[in-house]
Amino acid sequence: MPIVEVKELTKIFGPEPVKALNLLAEGISKKTIFETTKHTVGVNRVSFTIEEGEIFVIMGLSGSGKSTLVRMLNRLIEPTGGKVLIGGKDIVSMNAQQLREVRRERMAMVFQKFALFPHRTIIENVEYGLRIKGVDPHARRDKALQSLELVGLKGLESRYPDQLSGGMQQRVGLARALANAPDILLMDEAFSALDPLIRKDMQDELLDLQQTMKKTIVFITHDLDEALRIGDRVALMRDGAIVQIGTPEEIMINPANKFVQRFVEDVDLSKVLTASHVMRRPETISPDRGPRVALQLMHDSGVSNLYLVDRSRKLLGAISAEDASDAIKRGRSLMDIAIRDVPVFRPEQHLNELFEVVSSTRIPAAVVGENGKLQGIILRGAVLAALSGGNEHNESGGEGK
Amino acid sequence: MPIVEVKELTKIFGPEPVKALNLLAEGISKKTIFETTKHTVGVNRVSFTIEEGEIFVIMGLSGSGKSTLVRMLNRLIEPTGGKVLIGGKDIVSMNAQQLREVRRERMAMVFQKFALFPHRTIIENVEYGLRIKGVDPHARRDKALQSLELVGLKGLESRYPDQLSGGMQQRVGLARALANAPDILLMDEAFSALDPLIRKDMQDELLDLQQTMKKTIVFITHDLDEALRIGDRVALMRDGAIVQIGTPEEIMINPANKFVQRFVEDVDLSKVLTASHVMRRPETISPDRGPRVALQLMHDSGVSNLYLVDRSRKLLGAISAEDASDAIKRGRSLMDIAIRDVPVFRPEQHLNELFEVVSSTRIPAAVVGENGKLQGIILRGAVLAALSGGNEHNESGGEGK
Amino acid sequence: MTKLPLDRWVERGVDWLSVHLRLLFDLLASIISGVVNAISSLLHLLPEWLIIVLLIALAYRLGRWKLALFTAIGLVLIWDLGYWDPTMDTSALVLTSSLISVVLGLPLGIACAGNRVVQNAITPLLDFMQTMPAFVYLIPAVTFFGLGVVPGVIASVIFSISPTIRLTNLGIRQVPDDLIEASEAFGSTPGQKLFQVQLPLALPNIMAGINQTIMLSLSMVVIASMIGAQGVGAEVYRSVTQLNTGKGFEAGLAVVILAILLDRLSQRLVGSDRRKRKGGLRQAAWIGGAVIVAIAAAGVYHNVREGAAGNEAGSIGETVGNRIIGIDPGAGLMKASAKALQDYELRNWSLLEGSGTAMTAALDKAYKAQQPIIVTGWTPHWMFVKYDLKYLDDPKGSFGASEEIHTIARLKLDKDQPSAYRFLDRFHWTPSDMEKVMIGISEGKNPDDAAAGWVKDNAATVDEWVKGIPPASGQKLKLALVAWDSEIASTHVVKNVLESRLGFKVDLLQVEIGPMWAGIAGGDADAMVAAWLPTTSIDFYNKYKGSFEDLGSNLEGTRLGFVVPSYMDVNSIEDLR
Amino acid sequence: MTKLPLDRWVERGVDWLSVHLRLLFDLLASIISGVVNAISSLLHLLPEWLIIVLLIALAYRLGRWKLALFTAIGLVLIWDLGYWDPTMDTSALVLTSSLISVVLGLPLGIACAGNRVVQNAITPLLDFMQTMPAFVYLIPAVTFFGLGVVPGVIASVIFSISPTIRLTNLGIRQVPDDLIEASEAFGSTPGQKLFQVQLPLALPNIMAGINQTIMLSLSMVVIASMIGAQGVGAEVYRSVTQLNTGKGFEAGLAVVILAILLDRLSQRLVGSDRRKRKGGLRQAAWIGGAVIVAIAAAGVYHNVREGAAGNEAGSIGETVGNRIIGIDPGAGLMKASAKALQDYELRNWSLLEGSGTAMTAALDKAYKAQQPIIVTGWTPHWMFVKYDLKYLDDPKGSFGASEEIHTIARLKLDKDQPSAYRFLDRFHWTPSDMEKVMIGISEGKNPDDAAAGWVKDNAATVDEWVKGIPPASGQKLKLALVAWDSEIASTHVVKNVLESRLGFKVDLLQVEIGPMWAGIAGGDADAMVAAWLPTTSIDFYNKYKGSFEDLGSNLEGTRLGFVVPSYMDVNSIEDLR
Ligand SMILES: Nc1ncnc2c1ncn2[C@@H]1O[C@H](COP(=O)(O)OP(=O)(O)OP(=O)(O)O)[C@@H](O)[C@H]1O
């Protein structure tokens, strides 16, 4: 069962939302609705599900309804229509007591504008959620300290929010949410004020949380790299509606429309694309053949290396043309001349991890799956072609040197 | 004359800053000072200059003093020590009237936390600076509308800030500063809440302003790509001090220390590095030699192509080994067999513009300067090696295939 | 447009309250006086120097040396000027009323902030309480609570509670939305939200409200002194009435010093500096709570001790709360009743002053519920027709013999209006006649109609009265009456006859008994038919003797006495002992 | 430790001021009275219905129909109840004082917010102004500004300016720092910052302050009436001193309605809704400015016209402004005075209601300046000792014969405290005895000391009083008194004798005349020696008749009448015509 399920969720700002809701149902656009009725469509009939342990990233234009959507997940904003099921229970129809229970035990939120309590010290801010739950003072101080340490603000416990820099304040907000150890973390541009180093630490922290604690995280960001790095799935919003949902790669590689394409075009593809995206079919040979056959094969397919695999396609090594002709002269077997130190990658490794090796290796690196089977090889041209954003990368084909 | 000149600028937060200032002069660290005296060193003896028309980017860890530094430029924060010369006049020693004059006419600021006036509509917020200056109502309404349109918020004039999304609010803050048309724009994480598309628009807007109006811009950002894209120079701060100042490339390529290196390591190098960074020395031959010489040359230096240049090293074409041996057989001159459509780049082109061509060309692309002279060639391996962040790229050397 | 009889309503309402809510008022009064007495005796118990030292120490702990210095100088000055004791009295009063104001005001302010309907309901009420002049409700307050410190406290609370409520409300409403959201996002209960976020952030406003409450309750001390609350206020009032500005200033200065001290100490107790405020609010709530409990306990103790002296066993006295419901304090009946209480030595009985209306209202209420009640009564009265009642025997004759009702005219009426004079002189009827009219009125008939009805039904009698009297031609005539049911009946009958049979234009002047006599004596009214004699009106009769003409009785066989419903098992006043 | 002669200093200070700053005070007084008169004559000029319609229209424009409805009902009610004219007078007073408070208070609040030193200096001053009882400075105010509306306005401003200042300060201080920074970053001048950012954001707080200022200045109208400011306040005071709760309530209601109207209209004028506030502040400033200028102009005009019309021929009426300075409206002396005005057909003379204190203050002022003045006076009074005064002849006998002062005891005092009862019954002395005590007190002696001195000097008389009365052993006794000089003297003497000779412990309950009688009648006080009869206290005497015991007179040969300084060239009331 998905942990969060959103069905036809809609929010309209204004005094008479139902009127605007009807217009919306008739398919009138957000802009027209605003111009005719002065009502703003915040979120427009959005549906999706989030599985437990998933990091669900929401991106989209400024004003497209991301914050509104996330705030409706814990009903800080009352939806105009639709349902939000948290663990199967509809949060919209809960009474105050139940809602409180959910907010206390299951969700915590990091706010876009921090929303720290100015009258409380940092540590008291971080303790807030625990205090609300009634955790006893010692335990909650400990947890809060841990949480503060996690975000790198140890030692500033007794300062007040207005004595901190913007990024520090944001981290306090983060620590406050983390201290609560909720099942679901709602993070509204939670890293926007952080520098790259701390941001990366925080991202790692999130990934850690997800893996070790199976936390579910809903994450709003404007940073594509960030979305790619931590997102299991990404939803792209525009004018209150979701334009596309999918894994980062799906969205990068198969943008649903021009808008999505424009949106993602600036991304650093080397962090998205993996070895499996750029690998080509290798020419292989089994060790029971002789060097002559190998040379012939190279010549036929116009390559200068062959990969030696056993019957289950396990990689044994590589054969270069020079070595093969040498072997013919000296009468040695393929096993004897096989180059054993072929660089090897796993198919899910990102391109940026490949650069160094691929740039310097003499023999194209091999891509080998979990089971040790050879799946493909990495040619420099293919890497560069993939980075250029051209779509030809997935076709396998020989290097035409 | 530089438009902004900062000399030994220092800010210490706390009730007795002078005491802490002395400690600082003794070389005690920020951390120790905080632990012993509870004073926070915001900015630590920073000096730099900014030329007119420059976009000066400040980056650094969260809490490193960026906001404090920028706020001292217009004396929103009173410096503890040091000088800030704006157009040659020390702002620290100005009286209230002069200071007001400078703030009205020469500088405008975009705030990290927006600081919009909640009791004013959007358009009134944008008009604020003009109103303060005493611009007459019609003119100021026009300017404000232009400015709002620039940031893409036309049509929302009469809303109030709390009815806008975070990014929209940030853009209102931007519009407010722009409407004032100041010489110097101080922008404190002014794009942090913007999505990539709008952010790019805004960056272009800034670049435009800089070029057409010769505005000077001081820009704080956490986004390395942004810094690279718009920054003429980048200053990197840590613990209140500036660690390194330089052009984006200088910093990427020659980080002053480990910290800077870590800071920039995640950057998409293909947007920083240029063809000139990765080009290798080409083996050339002049058209008055014969194919035999060419073949010999290729053999000696272990390459399979030569570049044909005239006496002033103007690129004429390329010679492949195959063609050369063919020419020997057929008795043709080098000019006859020269391949004329060698892909050509200019040295300042970024790597990401090279990918497509480099990945598919049979002959390594050439790098040709303004004057048409051949400066180098682009080898796939070198491109990949550069992207891997290894520092070996600037050494020229043959490709060892 | 006829004037709205608002004044009448109010007076009736007050009368009604004073009869029906007496228990509540007594309870309130004993609690408040208990608290004030507890504080005051505490303050008087400790020697001056000890209090001064304690307060200086507190001030030093809470504030800085500046506050301690002010405390020292201020208190020593009060001591030196000789206002120590009254200042302590005033402190007790002001502490009590500020405490009540804050304890009631904070929750009300919070309720206003939470709910627009509550706010809309309370705001005009606050305006009312703050601007209705204290003088207006001081008199009823005396009726309800007696003289002394209690009505003073109540008046102070009414006047000074407003700022606390208003500013608490305003402060809470000004807390930024995003912080409320943050608090809610963590699942705060409304209480948690209130105590952890709203109140701390509203604190500057709340403290401004409390400051104003303290100031205003101190500004009431002089007015409180006018109804007998002792203290510096009384000193001020006394000095000032002697045109002794200097002394008044001195006493006023004591008030000012007290105000500043109370204000600064309370502000510091909560902590106005956000940086130190942290536990402040909770701490203040605790301290406040403890103080309230302690004082309430002291008050209850004080009360119980006083009360224990009172009641014994299940006598009749107990069943009716040892009270006899009386009528207007000026009436002779009341005098006679007081005399009866004295004659029969009914020491712990009290005679409740009120009005005829209030008395019958109380009787009606008790009768319907078949509860015991003792009232002062007189015949003729419609109540004897309507209810089954009996007079208590009066073996000692305290109420005297039966009374007659006389007709009294101003001097020279016989000259000026001979027709009227002749009719009035002849006017004479019986108790049963009168009761017929009375019962009609008591059942809701307009007095004029009831009188007209009687005149129609008894044409023969009336013909007798007017036989041979030449009718007038629209001359004016003023009849005075006092608003007892019997007098309303008789006067309206007289009026009817004068108008319908004799062509006069009659104005009725309903007044109090004193002014009625004074009016006749002064010639402002022409006549009245309401002179109960020889008991009820005897004082006035004697006082104005010579300034009026007594036309003799118009009705005999009246009676005064204590009256009970016949279902009560008591027969003589002696049984009340 | 000797007592600090603070009282002496203050009196000297006041004297000095009244001599040296007279010009300033006169200027102030003429400005203020000009404004009040201008507003008041405007309000009286327009017909009732027009004002009502105009205000309803304004209310409808500013608020919604609810406010308009309230305006309609409230104003029609005032009209119907017959308080229109006094309400307009009060409006003029309250408008003036609120206006002054806001016009002075806003800048002061802003100054406090801008500068901690100013704040630290002003805060205790505000505390002082708000808690120093108005009664204390009313007397000097009369000395400086004369009787009437001017000292009323000044007292109102002193009392009510504080909330505006405090809350403006607080509101501005609460404006978020980042918005201040934003404003400064654009080079705002302090003025721009103030008007564009600080004031609009502080507006809810400022309006709460103004609300309180309006409420407080309305709460002063009754006190202002004690020094002769006419209006509903005087109606309230009059009703209340006549124990007429209902009427008092009606008049009080007029005050409340006025308060709510003023408050709501002013709040709406500025606009409490942020969304519509925009131009509101500036608009309000403009309107306010215009109103001030208009009123100031009207005031100056009024003043000039009066000055021109004024001093023609030298009739006595003109020299004293056709006013006779009276005392508390409830007193019998006032009734007698009114009767005198009627008897002598002094049609265009007015009798100023106020208090005994105010009367003596006015007399003192006039006497020192050797100016003509006519007051209502009675003997014994220390003023006859202190100043050279004479009664005006009363050929028509309007003031009646001389009065006696009676001793009144509660019922059953003879049983409960026979010793005290017997002494009180015997207590009897002469006007000259009394004046001896009075002059001592008026010269600054503590009343207890003055009484003790007299008792010592007249041991023989006192011995007579207590001969054969068995002393008590510390029983408590409560004497009520009203703060007239004569009663303070007599009551303290009685107290002294009871304590020093008879071993009682006497508490003095100083109250207003009404509560004094109510207290005796209710048994809250044991006795009093202050019943002036048959004129002054007659109404109370009659009202409570039967609930107290009259122990007969303790002093005879008092006198009532109009009193003038002997330097005045007038001898009979008839000369006033
Ligand atoms: N008002 C203040 N009082 C005390 N310390 C302060 C104050 N303002 C800032 N600081 C401290 O000064 C240092 C620099 O803060 P600053 O806001 O300049 O950082 P920043 O570089 O802008 O960080 P960020 O990227 O997170 O916005 C921080 O350590 C912060 O805690």
Ligand SMILES: Nc1ncnc2c1ncn2[C@@H]1O[C@H](COP(=O)(O)OP(=O)(O)OP(=O)(O)O)[C@@H](O)[C@H]1O
């Ligand atoms: N309280 C409000 N009243 C009226 N309109 C609102 C309100 N809050 C949000 N909106 C509107 O709803 C839309 C969605 O806002 P939302 O804050 O969800 O955007 P967002 O996607 O979070 O944008 P950003 O990335 O800029 O934070 C916007 O058009 C905004 O103007």
Ligand SMILES: [Mg+2]
């Ligand atoms: Mg958002």
Ligand SMILES: [Mg+2]
């Ligand atoms: Mg910053």
